[in-house]
Amino acid sequence: MSENTNQKTTNEMSHKPDGTAKHIFAFIVMIALTAAAFYLVATDVVPENMILPLILVFAVIQVFLQLFTFMHLNQKGSAFYTIFMIAGIVIAVVSALGILLM
Amino acid sequence: MASHIHPNDRPKQPGHLETATFEGKNKVLGFWLFLGAETVLFACLFGTYLALRNANMGGPTTQQLYDLKLVGLATFFLLTSSLTSVLAMNAMNRLKQGAMQFWLGVTVLLGLAFLILEIYEFVHYVHEGHTFTSSAFGSSFYALVGTHGAHVTFGLAWIMTLMIQTARRGLTYEMAPKLFVSSLYWHFIDVVWVFIFTLVYLLGKVG
Amino acid sequence: MGTLLVVLVLALFLAAILTGGYNKDFLERVRHSKVWDWLTTVDHKKIGIMYFMSGFFFLLIGGLEAVFMRLQLIVPNNDLFTGDTFNKLLTMHGTTMIFLAAMPMIFGIINVVMPLQIGARDVAFPFLNSLGFWAFFFGGLLLNLSWIFGGAPNAGWTSYPSLALMGFNPGPGIDYYVLGLQISGIGSLMSGINFLATIINMRTPGMTFLRMPMFTWTSFVTSALLLFAMPPLTVGLLLLMFDRVFGSAFFDPALGGSPVIWQHLFWIFGHPEVYIVILPAFGIMSEVISTFSKKRLFGYTSMVFATVVIGFLGFMVWVHHMFTVGLGPMSNSIFAVATMAIGVPTGIKVFNWLFTMWGGELHFKTPMLWAVGFIPTFVMGGVTGVMLAVPPADFQYHDSYFVVAHFHYVLVGGTVFALFAGAYYWWPKMFGKLLDDRLGKWHFWLFFIGYHLTFFPQHFLGLFGMPRRVFTYQAGYGLESLNMLSSIGAVGMVLGTIIFTINVIKTARSKELAPADPWDGRTLEWSVPSPVPEYNFAQLPLVRGYDAFWIEKQAGNKGMAPAEPLGPIHMPSPSYIPVIMSLGLFIAGYGFVAHAIPVAVIGIAVVFISMFVRSFQQDFGYHIEPEEIVGSAKAKEVKA
Numbered sequence: 001m002s003e004n005t006n007q008k009t010t011n012e013m014s015h016k017p018d019g020t021a022k023h024i025f026a027f028i029v030m031i032a033l034t035a036a037a038f039y040l041v042a043t044d045v046v047p048e049n050m051i052l053p054l055i056l057v058f059a060v061i062q063v064f065l066q067l068f069t070f071m072h073l074n075q076k077g078s079a080f081y082t083i084f085m086i087a088g089i090v091i092a093v094v095s096a097l098g099i100l101l102m
Numbered sequence: 103m104a105s106h107i108h109p110n111d112r113p114k115q116p117g118h119l120e121t122a123t124f125e126g127k128n129k130v131l132g133f134w135l136f137l138g139a140e141t142v143l144f145a146c147l148f149g150t151y152l153a154l155r156n157a158n159m160g161g162p163t164t165q166q167l168y169d170l171k172l173v174g175l176a177t178f179f180l181l182t183s184s185l186t187s188v189l190a191m192n193a194m195n196r197l198k199q200g201a202m203q204f205w206l207g208v209t210v211l212l213g214l215a216f217l218i219l220e221i222y223e224f225v226h227y228v229h230e231g232h233t234f235t236s237s238a239f240g241s242s243f244y245a246l247v248g249t250h251g252a253h254v255t256f257g258l259a260w261i262m263t264l265m266i267q268t269a270r271r272g273l274t275y276e277m278a279p280k281l282f283v284s285s286l287y288w289h290f291i292d293v294v295w296v297f298i299f300t301l302v303y304l305l306g307k308v309g
Numbered sequence: 310m311g312t313l314l315v316v317l318v319l320a321l322f323l324a325a326i327l328t329g330g331y332n333k334d335f336l337e338r339v340r341h342s343k344v345w346d347w348l349t350t351v352d353h354k355k356i357g358i359m360y361f362m363s364g365f366f367f368l369l370i371g372g373l374e375a376v377f378m379r380l381q382l383i384v385p386n387n388d389l390f391t392g393d394t395f396n397k398l399l400t401m402h403g404t405t406m407i408f409l410a411a412m413p414m415i416f417g418i419i420n421v422v423m424p425l426q427i428g429a430r431d432v433a434f435p436f437l438n439s440l441g442f443w444a445f446f447f448g449g450l451l452l453n454l455s456w457i458f459g460g461a462p463n464a465g466w467t468s469y470p471s472l473a474l475m476g477f478n479p480g481p482g483i484d485y486y487v488l489g490l491q492i493s494g495i496g497s498l499m500s501g502i503n504f505l506a507t508i509i510n511m512r513t514p515g516m517t518f519l520r521m522p523m524f525t526w527t528s529f530v531t532s533a534l535l536l537f538a539m540p541p542l543t544v545g546l547l548l549l550m551f552d553r554v555f556g557s558a559f560f561d562p563a564l565g566g567s568p569v570i571w572q573h574l575f576w577i578f579g580h581p582e583v584y585i586v587i588l589p590a591f592g593i594m595s596e597v598i599s600t601f602s603k604k605r606l607f608g609y610t611s612m613v614f615a616t617v618v619i620g621f622l623g624f625m626v627w628v629h630h631m632f633t634v635g636l637g638p639m640s641n642s643i644f645a646v647a648t649m650a651i652g653v654p655t656g657i658k659v660f661n662w663l664f665t666m667w668g669g670e671l672h673f674k675t676p677m678l679w680a681v682g683f684i685p686t687f688v689m690g691g692v693t694g695v696m697l698a699v700p701p702a703d704f705q706y707h708d709s710y711f712v713v714a715h716f717h718y719v720l721v722g723g724t725v726f727a728l729f730a731g732a733y734y735w736w737p738k739m740f741g742k743l744l745d746d747r748l749g750k751w752h753f754w755l756f757f758i759g760y761h762l763t764f765f766p767q768h769f770l771g772l773f774g775m776p777r778r779v780f781t782y783q784a785g786y787g788l789e790s791l792n793m794l795s796s797i798g799a800v801g802m803v804l805g806t807i808i809f810t811i812n813v814i815k816t817a818r819s820k821e822l823a824p825a826d827p828w829d830g831r832t833l834e835w836s837v838p839s840p841v842p843e844y845n846f847a848q849l850p851l852v853r854g855y856d857a858f859w860i861e862k863q864a865g866n867k868g869m870a871p872a873e874p875l876g877p878i879h880m881p882s883p884s885y886i887p888v889i890m891s892l893g894l895f896i897a898g899y900g901f902v903a904h905a906i907p908v909a910v911i912g913i914a915v916v917f918i919s920m921f922v923r924s925f926q927q928d929f930g931y932h933i934e935p936e937e938i939v940g941s942a943k944a945k946e947v948k949a
Contacts, residue, residue: 020189020192023185023188023189027184027185030181031178034174034177034178034296034299037304038304041170041304041308042170042307048308048309051304051308052308055300055304056300059296062296063293063296063297066289066293066296067293069188070185070187070289071289071290075118078134080131080134080509081130081131081134084505084536085137085141087138087533087537088139088141088142088536088537089141091142091145091537092141092145093145094624094625095142095146095541095573095577096146096148096149096152097149098573098577098627098628099146099149099150099152099153099570099574099577100149100152102569102573102628102636102637108929110927110929127510128434128506131433131506131509131510132433132434132437132505132506135505135506136502138536139498139501139502139539140540142537142540142541143540143541143543143544146540146544146545146574147544149570149573150544150559150574153567153570154559154565154566154567154570157564157565159564159565234556235555235556235557235564236558236564237558237564237565238558238559238567240557240558241548241551241552241558241564245547245548245557245559263921263925271927276927276929280924
């Protein structure tokens with residue numbers, strides 16, 4: 001076990017840390033999506049029944065950016081984090097919709 | 103399991119320090135699992151709020167109440183703090199303790215600004231007659247947004263605690279996963295806020 | 310207020326002792342006492358034993374409550390426990406059995422056995438493990454203190470509003486329910502995270518996912534269910550607490566609230582909860598049947614698949630508890646289909662057990678008797694479950710004794726039978742001694758016959774129109790003889806449980822030690838001595854396939870091949886913080902129950918201060934040196 005751990009340690013040490021530039025780019029996209037959502041609601045550029053789907057899509061894109069860039073879910077060795085996060089999201093959506101619609 | 107690394111050692115090479123030790127791996131995994139549970143917890147609060155948001159019992163409605171400018175500003179603070187938190191982690195993995203402490207400090211300040219805005223907002227609403235006990239809408243609003251606010255408060259206390267520890271002990275193998283996990287928590291708070299401003303405030307304005 | 314003062318003084322006194330402000334010598338003696346050792350232990354085996362034993366204690370309390378109810382119902386128009394007293398009994402019986410007996414006993418067995426089965430030295434988070442236990446313990450204590458201080462909860466284990474709201478239920482009973490479950494629920498969530506991280510990260514070399522024993526697999530899925538099912542309960546209880554203590558309006562229709570939201574939150578938790586307590590039972594049965602049939606488990610892969618599918622579907626069926634609420638034919642139909650679908654993976658399991666026994670070399674030791682008794686019993690519970698899943702029929706069965714019979718067939722015939730089987734099977738690993746087989750057989754037959762005599766007639770009572778949760782019935786409706794039979798059956802279950810208790814005491818007193826592998830076992834836990842040394846494995850074992858230990862035995866090897874050289878073993882240090890933190894939760898809970906917010910704030914402060922102290926503690930554990938390990942092994946040989 002100990003050898004195993006050591007080996008993995010050196011392996012991971014060779015990975016380069018993530019680039020700051022990528023994170024700043026993701027941040028700019030998030031700010032833009034947020035601004036767009038606020039803008040859609042504050043003005044009448046799109047019909048009212050289209051606003052909710054659009055701002056929901058913006059929110060989901062933002063969340064994926066958070067998860068996969070800021071929270072490093074794109075890295076190797078995060079399969080279990082992703083599985084449990086997806087399971088959590090599925091159950092969360094089912095529960096919230098269940099409470100809301102029934 | 104006797105790793106050759108002592109938790110008090112300082113890493114020499116840059117890399118993913120948070121999972122460099124066995125304890126670190128466990129900690130990060132355990133925390134992701136916890137975030138999965140938190141997702142369901144917030145989903146239940148969202149469901150409750152959305153089901154009850156029109157039950158204002160003659161009090162102010164969502165359209166009358168919410169102020170997009172204030173919420174926009176709060177959102178900007180929290181989103182930016184998420185970026186500074188990830189910058190702190192980048193600094194950590196490059197072994198730059200000073201830069202990390204700086205970015206963590208900025209994160210805390212932005213978080214505090216967000217919290218102050220939220221408290222101001224709540225006080226304002228109470229004066230408008232929108233309270234925790236006035237209607238089911240009020241109860242569910244404060245339960246959802248308040249739980250998020252409590253998470254922000256806890257996160258701030260947590261990050262500050264870790265800043266003190268890092269200042270005392272330096273950037274050790276023990277500290278790295280603790281710092282990383284607190285940063286995950288902070289990003290998660292931001293994820294929840296994205297849905298709060300979308301489904302509570304923006305949807306409240308749309309009707 | 311008086312009781313509050315007593316609690317406060319006690320807490321201060323404890324704090325004084327623990328901080329050494331009382332007497333230094335005394336503190337030293339306390340530090341070296343057995344009690345202190347158990348209070349502060351982070352050893353998964355000791356925590357498992359504490360879980361199992363306190364769960365068994367609560368099982369006895371819950372059983373006593375059930376006996377009182379059967380005494381009341383033995384004849385029509387009885388007046389032994391009427392009205393509110395009966396409501397309290399039925400509420401506390403259900404709540405205690407699910408949250409304080411079944412779950413902790415399962416956690417106990419998982420804690421002891423699962424790390425051994427995957428070849429780990431400990432769980433991933435030993436500190437969290439201890440915290441989880443103490444949170445459960447103090448939560449259970451708080452809930453049961455309600456009998457003494459101010460009255461037990463009386464709104465059923467589901468505690469639906471509006472009945473559970475302040476207007477209809479002004480006593481402190483429901484507050485005890487809310488806070489007690491909230492605190493023990495926090496513990497359950499922690500245990501879930503801990504078990505998951507252990508199984509994912511701590512498997513020994515060669516122990517791939519598809520070589521894990523079935524009990525470990527079911528523990529894994531159960532832990533995942535805990536992870537996602539506890540939060541809805543947390544939210545539900547929190548909102549109910551707000552409604553009762555702070556006057557909010559979540560469930561109060563007068564202020565726009567909706568009682569149905571509680572039902573959703575409760576059952577989004579409640580249905581997965583059913584699988585939380587039954588899946589590990591399936592796991593225990595798989596191990597027992599395979600071992601005592603001397604055969605590899607039939608259809609292992611399909612068993613794993615079925616477990617995962619049941620876990621997933623468990624979240625998609627909660628509305629079948631709410632068919633009569635009036636959610637509409639669409640919702641009811643969807644959830645009816647999903648519910649019936651669960652019958653398929655469950656059927657796969659039943660057939661796999663039968664085929665494992667088919668052609669096997671069967672040994673009817675006590676654990677196997679429970680397993681064989683379990684199969685038909687559980688199938689009957691499953692069949693009535695499918696009957697209940699049909700919405701139009703459910704309108705007839707709803708809230709009748711038919712439902713009571715159904716869930717006792719799955720919960721007692723499934724979970725409790727499995728817990729007894731597991732107790733007889735793994736007792737040597739927990740305590741180093743074998744339970745008496747002859748007494749075990751008496752236990753089984755008395756309990757098994759008594760059990761069927763109690764619950765089988767209840768199907769018919771339900772069909773004849775007897776409603777559940779009602780404290781009496783009238784003569785002349787054809788309910789007398791079946792109720793009488795049912796109450797007589799309860800005597801058999803009581804006698805069986807008494808024999809089990811005698812068996813436990815007798816075994817504890819006996820000097821006869823169990824061998825390492827008394828059943829000719831197949832999995833890794835049988836490759837280590839009984840009782841298990843604190844470091845579990847002197848050298849981590851190398852696993853070459855499913856039924857790892859059996860493979861080595863078949864190949865003529867004496868034990869597992871080591872996966873590492875003998876070296877110092879890292880152990881976590883014991884900690885007193887979990888007890889203090891849970892005590893803080895307990896004080897906070899009591900504060901909310903008494904509607905004394907300052908006390909609650911003090912309790913919460915204790916929790917946060919403990920967290921802060923823990924965060925600053927630099928505690929890297931200690932090492933056991935190889936000489937010590939070899940030395941203790943030699944000493945054992947000399948003794949033998």
